[in-house]
Each structure stands twice: as C-alpha cells, then as structure tokens.
Amino acid sequence: MTSRRFPLSGLLLVAPALAMVAAMFVFPFVLSVVSAFSSPAGAPTLANFAKAFELYSGDIAFTLLIVGLSTVLIALASIAIAGTLTLSETPWLVTALAWLYRWPLFIPFIVAAQCMRTFLAKNGLMNNSFVTLGVLDPDSTQSFLDWRGIVITFAWKQTPFVALLLAGAMASLDRATIEAARNLGASRLRSLIEIVLPQVAPTLLVGLVLSFVTMLSVLSVPLMVAGSQPTMMTVDMAFRINSYSDYPVANALGVISYLFTALAAWVYLRHSLGQERGQP
C-alpha cells in the first residue's frame, strides 16, 4: 500500500485529532498542575495544598469513602446479576433479569440525580411504597438525600454497565469447567466464586476502574442528591471557582483527584501486567 512508502501520511491523518486532545486536554491539564503548585507571585509553593487540606480534608476523605463504597456495591451487585444470568437454572428468572437490569445503562447522571432526588426523599416514592405495604411506619421514614443517596445513585447508574461487561465475559467462558464443578457437587454459589469469578476478574476490574474514575468526576449527583456538608470534592472545586475565582486551591483539589485516578490506574496496570507475566 502507499502508506508503506509514506509513513508520514498516517501521522498527518491522526494529527488533527491529536491536536484537539493536546489543546483541550493536555494544555489545560498542565495549566491545572502548574496553577496548583504556584503562589500568586508565580513562585513554586505547597501553600495551595495546605489550604485545600485545611478546608476540605473532610471532603477529600468523604469522596474516597463514597466512591470506594459505591465501587464495592457495584462489584457485588454486578457479580450477583451476571452470576444469576450465567448459572441460574430458572429460565423465567433469567429472562426477567436480562430484560430489567440494563435500563439505567445509558441514562445520564443528571437524569439519574433528578430521579433519585424525588425517589429517595422523605416523602418520595420509595418511603411511600414501603409505608403503603406496611413495612415502614409513616413516622419513622427518613430522607436518604445525603451520602447514602449519592452511593445509591452511583450504584444504580453504574451497575448495569459493569454487569453488562461481566455477563458478556461469563457467557464466553468454557461451560465445561462449570459443569464439571457442578457434577462434583459444588453449589452454584461455590462454582461462581471458585470457578467463574477468577476467570472473569480482569473484565470486572476494567469495569470497576472505569466506574471509579467516572464517579470521581461527577458534579451533578452530589450537587442535586446531597446538598449539604460533607460533600464531594467536585462540588468544592465548583464552589472555589464560582464563589471566589480561587483557581489555585481548586486546581490543588484537581491534582488530588488526579492522584486518586492514578491510584486506580496503578491497581489496574499492576494486575494486568501481573497477568501477562502469568501470575494471577
């Protein structure tokens, strides 16, 4: 092909798209790091981080806790869904579950936030349904519009994505190992944990890392589902900008959130490189 003689043509075709990433991502990324480490006079300093920790250390821990807890819940729920889809021997259950679980898949975060803002309220449909069923006493209902609301919204929105990936990976497994385990008397739960899960762990990890990073940068859900303190770092960043035009501290918080992302990427890379070397 012509390309073999002109290796430059390939680069020329990729150049506009790369230029866009450079201008819209790399450049502002560098700006944010420089701004985070600069004093108003332009000298290098750690003062912005000191101020960010002084003001928002609670919210930084809170953010990690919320996103971490959500990731655990997403993992458990998607293993339960994908495991049921793969191992259940009840056809109607599989059909119903397969039809149901995907619904939130393409729903935007902001729509999920609005759904939950009404559903989880003290007088929302959730509490009202439980009261009507007699499960809850009308006086003991409480609003879930706080950290629990954020976790529920994240799990609701992201579980279908991870479950879809996981169910796909499980479906492409060799059924023979599962059948063998079942024939030797292993329960379905045990086959799931000891035979199926180890084989699909890389897929699960990809889904969870992507979800972790996505949830870390969502602004609409903490704004709309939990208005009060403590809140997530994204809300603090928006607040520093909109109320004080305080770019250095907002960028310091941004750099901290990059570090969390790097942590997730490190977990992923360590695992996938370990796999390539033949270790689990």
Added chain:
Amino acid sequence: MRRLAGTAAKAAAIALFAFALIGPLANLVLWSVAERWYTPYKLPVTYGTRYWEVVFRPTGDAMSALSTSVAIACLVVVVALAVSVPAGYALARLRLPARTLIMIAFLLPQAFPSIAIYINVARVFYGLGLTGTIAGVVLVHAAHALVYSVWITSAAFAAVDRDFELAARSIGATPWHAFRTVTLPLAAPGIMASAIFVFLESLDEFTGTFFVGVPQVSTLPLLLYNASMGGNYQIASITALILLVPSVLFMLVIERFLRADVLAKVGR
C-alpha cells in the same frame, strides 16, 4: 413445598430488583404529570399536562434549550467525525509509530477527572472570548467524545475486509477512490454507531457546559439542573424525560449498528 418456597423467594427478589430499578423512573414520570403533589399525599393530588404545555410552548425556555442542545450535539458530531474518520482509518490501516500511545491519548479526556480540566479550559476560553459561546461548548464536548468516535471508527475500518480494497485497487482504483467507494460504505454502520455515541455524549453533558457555556448557552441538562434546584420538579422531570428518550432508543437499537465483529475490535 420447598420448590414453591424457592419460586416465591425468587419472585420476591426480582420484584424488589424491579422496584429498585424502575421505581426512580416511575417517580420521574409521576412528577411530570403531577399538577399538585404535597405531603402527606403518597400520590399526586391532581394530575394534568399543564407543565407539559409549559415546556412545549414554542417560545418557552425549554424549547430553546432543546434546540440549543440538538444544534450543539449535531455540530459536535460533525467536528468529532471530521477529525476521527481520518484518524480512525490511519489507526486501523496504516503503520503508525507509538500506535498504542496514540490510542490511549484519546482515552485521557474521559479517564481523568474532567472537572479540573474544564475549570482551566473555561479560564483559557475566557481569554479567547469563547466562554458562553456555542463554539466553546462544541469544542469541549467534541474533545470529551473523541474516545468514542476515534476508537469506534477505527474498529469499524479494521472490521472491513482488506481484500475488497485490494480488489478495487487491482482493477485500477486510486487509493482515495477505493476508500470512498469501498471502505467508507462498508464501515458506515460502525461510523453511524460512533456518531450516535457522540451525539448522546454531547446531549447529556453537564459539567463542561456548566463551566464553559454559562450564562449564555443553556442546554437541556442545565435547564434540568436549574429547574430542579429551584424546586420546580415538574419542569425538571419533563426535561429529564426528554433526555431519556434518545438514551432508551439508543439502548434498543445499538446492537443493530454496532455489530459483534466491530465491537470485538474496539480499543484494539
């Protein structure tokens, strides 16, 4: 008897699961047709379509936000595809140095916490006079959506059988002619799928518009946010439902556009 109890437990579990999944959406639908709903009533006191009429009034905020959103999403598709079709073709067919790194470069805007990026984009755009303009918002959305458009168009080109191109070339077609009449039409469904991804990504985008678009550019997600924070749950719910329609349609048709052979090559 045990069998019956097992079936009952499964039915209860799936009912609870359905409630958790569909309940929040049902609440949204209820709010959209509730003209009056206050405590202690468990369901709306009066139902009606008054707020739907408010939203769909041709001169209303919602209609102008809808047309702004759709116009931005269409422009984002044009911009993203204009840079992604050449890049996708090169990544699928031509020899490139550091190909893996180039692929990862397109993932970065999605993989990093975008909010800190948007803050600084907004700052740069302010100096350039691009904040509060459609062009500024289009650029932000397009950069964010590049991973879909580049990765999926590249997979679509990779899934086209090379032999068709070689056959066209061997009967005298120029490389450009072979691309235009053979490769591009065969890759079209995959490119269409990436266009749909990009369109939805732009339509649903909130954070970037929140920092770069305000105050002049009001899209549906911003209208939803403002209505909801202002306590106007009817308008917020109807706007949310409008945003849901393309998402749900997409979920139902995605398999038609994104064939398994293309899907298997995404990110490769």
